[in-house]
Amino acid sequence: MDNADHVVAFDQRIGPTERSDIRALLQDSDRAxxxxxxxxxxxxxWRLYYNNCLERHGCSWLASVTTQPLFISKERDLDSLELNIKGYSEPKALFDLAQRVMGGMGIREFVASWLAGDGTGEARLLSWVIVPCQINDQGGINVTTFGIQVKGRPLTTQQKPELVMRFSGGIYGFDPVAYAPHREAMRARLKGIALRKLGCVEL
Structure with a gap:
């Protein structure tokens, strides 16, 4: 992932202007x-403030996504991930998207590698924000934020090594018209400052 910890994935049908606007919005929300x-x-x-920034700059909330902490002692424990989805009519599609996010991020490989090493040392994959952007059935743009935290609990005499994963996020409708009045001010704020790297993956 080239050390990026804030990652976006675009539907091929999303045009260059909307892609540029969404990238700027994500980076400005992260900065704020x-x-x-x-x-x-x-x-x-942090996550609540980030989501609030999205809503103030052209995004409308559609649904929320949360999970209970998932304790992982073997790779197949990832298959037991359960999403608590509020306000979304296609939970299966969202679950499939979450699985693709984990695949695109290499989380399974990360888990398998750390556990294979008997859980020694520190395992951290903290505070990733993954943002798939897709065209919905009505032709609009859905922006889904998935915040992922993974932290290892090393082997001790009392316990076997395991990782704890937390997965949370939300689904937003991105409205280019509502975003447009913020475009120039947002890009001006982003000029000349150090930003967290925004990577890109295919899901």
């Missing part, structure tokens, strides 16, 4: 949230 909260320490507060 990170100026208030340390993402590594205050994950939940």
């Amino acid at each position: 949230a990170s100026s208030i909260h340390d993402r590594e320490t205050f994950w939940d507060a």
Whole structure:
């Protein structure tokens, strides 16, 4: 992933202007949230502020996605991931998207590699934000934020090694018309400042 910890994936039907606008929106939301909260320490507060920034700049909330912490001691434990989805009519499609996100991020390989090493050392894959952007059935753009935290609990005399994964996010409709009044000010804010790298994956 070339050290990016904020990753976007675009539907091939999304045009270059919308892609550029969404990238700017994601980076500005990251910048704003990170100026208030340390993402590594205050994950939940950071995520709420980040989502609020999306809603104030052209995105409308459609659904939320959460999970209970998933304790992983073997790779197939990832198959027991359960999403708590509120407000979305196609939970199976969203679950499939979450599985593709984990595949695109190499999470299964990360888990297998760490567990194969008997859980020694520190295992961290913290605070990833994965944003698949897709064209919906009505021709609009859905922006889905998946926040993923994975942290290893090393082997001790009392326990076997395991990882804990938390998965949370939301689905938003991106409206280019609602975003347009913010475009110039947002790009001006992003000029000349160090930004967290925004990567790109295929899902």
